[in-house]
Amino acid sequence: MTDAMIEVTRLTKRFGDRIAVDHISFSAKPGEVVGLLGPNGAGKTTTMRVLTGFLPPSEGGAKIAGHDVVTDSLNARRNVGYLPERVPVYPDMTVREYVLFWARLRGRRDARARADAVIAQVNLSERRDTLIRNLSKGMRQRLGFAQALAHDPPVLILDEPTIGIDPRQVIEVRDTVRELGRTKTVLFSTHILSEADHVCDRVVILHQGRIVAQGKPSDLKRKLRPDATLEEVFLSIIGTERGAGK
Amino acid sequence: MTSWIVFRREIAQFLTTPFAYVIGAAVLLLTGILFNRDLNISFSTKPADPALVPSILSFAMVFFAPLLTMRMFAEERREGTMELLLTAPVRELSIVLGKFLGAWAYFTLLLLFTGIYQIILVNITAPDLGHALSAYIGIWLYGGATLTVGMVFSALTENQIVAAFLGMVALMLLWLADQAGQLFSNIDVAIIFRTMSLQGHFSTSFASGLMRAEDVAFFAGIIAVMLFITAQILESQRWHG
Incomplete structure (x- = not known):
């Protein structure tokens, strides 16, 4: 874990009574493209904002290239390139x-x-x-x-980079992300699952602030069914969660 | 270094937006009309006041300073660039300092333009240039202090109109503090009010040709404290998301 470029440990972020991100842990190695997936309001943007040093965590922590985002914030920020949603x-x-x-x-x-x-x-x-x-x-x-x-920067954090642009440009952005992923660690969020399937080495699926699954897209799919799509995986996980919650 | 980069961006912003020119034109128009009036009077009744323009500005800045600073942080927040500024490897105070220096440099430029009135004055009478210089140094510091007060409110609210309005109210209160002091016959109470007042550190000293270390320290102190508060506001906004 020491060579991880992004390391998130039991990260929690509360806004008043609302828990936006609930004890999540994941990491990303150099040259890895990690997709942060989840429906709107799952906590993707909040997670990214903590990683970029924009928001401090309520609990737990995160490191960028070995620098803590709170105690060594300037060095952590030096190593991140950030593209906000808008x-x-x-x-x-x-x-x-x-x-x-x-x-x-x-x-x-x-x-x-x-x-x-x-x-x-x-x-x-x-x-x-x-x-x-x-x-x-x-x-x-x-x-x-x-x-x-x-x-x-060695780490790139991209918040929904394909939202609101036309299909040709979406393909362009995908190619760019894949290209950048050869030399940099990329964390990018999306709620379009086919997109993640195309681009990511690994995905982290967030739902209501918690990680409900993470791993290689192929592994996640295989677990469900040999010919499953990432969408089906996602729906099955979210569906179970919802059922369990009620 | 960071402040220098922000300063350059800020001054470029002032010099490329029509609004800054409108404010500049308004300042020059106001001071020009009043200077012209004073000059006419000076031919018959009293000598021209070398501190006239700085004295006018001491009141005008109550309104102009918040107008110059209202967009400073409000706009960064609206465009979302605040998020990039706060995730860049720079300290809030460097950003605040750079922005302040940009606004102050623009104000200095305006002051230099009003120097033309002094040139006119020198050509037709023999004004007390020491008096004028003192008043100009005074209003330069005074202007800097009013800009920092405006900045605090720009950092506090996303709405530019609200930022400008609150800045004006605060500056008006600071301006009136001196007037309030004059209502008291008790000298100690009057001194307390005067100590808090921007005007009290200008009208009876700099504007009368008197440069006192305590007045310089007062304005420098206001500038330092307000910049620090502004940086703290930006910092605290992280914690509230």
């Missing part, structure tokens, strides 16, 4: 200014060269001097990736 942008900046800003703020000395490289990586070179307000939704999504990659 890509946050400064509409009055150009693509290049925006990526450069984040590269600099996250301490890249060669920020200019890095920004250009990242912009090329996400295929926005032709738009580098375009104001962000004039970008299409798909382009904004790619810009979001560029921002997350600006400081070349």
Whole structure:
């Protein structure tokens, strides 16, 4: 477990009386793409926000590249690139200014060269001097990736990167995630299961703040039925849970 | 270093948004009209006041400072960029400091523009330049302090209008504290009110050509405390999600 890039231990997050994340534990090794699955409100975003240092945990903890997200927060944050669900942008900046800003703020000395490289990586070179307000939704999504990659972090946390974009772009994003997964640890959330099946080495299924299953998609499927889809696995697990709860 | 990066972003924001120009134009229009009036009077009755523009600004900043700072954090939160700022490997205080320096630099630029009135004055009369300089240094610090008060409210609320309104109310109270002090015949009570008042550290000292260490320390203290409070507010918002 020591070589894990993401290590979550009995992590709990409460908002008042509501428990958003309930004692979850999982980890991700270098070069692994882990999918965080679950219905809306399962606790995916909250988990990611704790991992990125945006929210402190109520109980338990998490480490990024060996750095505790609470006690060694700055070092943990240095190692994470984060793409929130709604890509946050400064509409009055150009693509290049925006990526450069984040590269600099996250301490890249060669920020200019890095920004250009990242912009090329996400295929926005032709738009580098375009104001962000004039970008299409798909382009904004790619810009979001560029921002997350600006400081070349070993860990990437992507919150629903395929939400609200057209099918061609979904395929693009999938390819990008798979590509990035070769060199980086990627944690990405989705509620579209076929997507996770295509991209992830491992999945963690969250339901009502708890982990209800985790493992390789193929293993999870085999457990249920030889020809089962991840969707069927998911429904069977959530269904059982619901039945058990009542 | 981090503050410098945020500062550059902030000043660029001021220089590219129409709203900052509108505020700038309003400040210059207001001071210009009043300067012109004072100049006309000076030909017949009294000499022109070298501290006129800083004195006008000392009241005007009650309204202008919150307008300049209202979008500062409110907008970051609305666009979601706050989440990226707070997950970047930087301290809240560095972000707050960078933003403050950006706003203060913009205010300094406005002050420099009003220097034109002093040039006009020098060309037609012989104003007390030491007096003018003292008043300008005073309003520079005073302006910085009012901006930090505005920042506190921008950090507190997501709504820009509410941020501006609360900032104005707070600054008005600080401004009126001096007036309230004048109502008391008891000297000790009056001194307490005066000590809390922004105006009390400006009108009877800097604006009269008097530079006192205690007044400089007061404004520097307000700036430091308000920036610290703003950073604390950002920090505490993490805990409340």
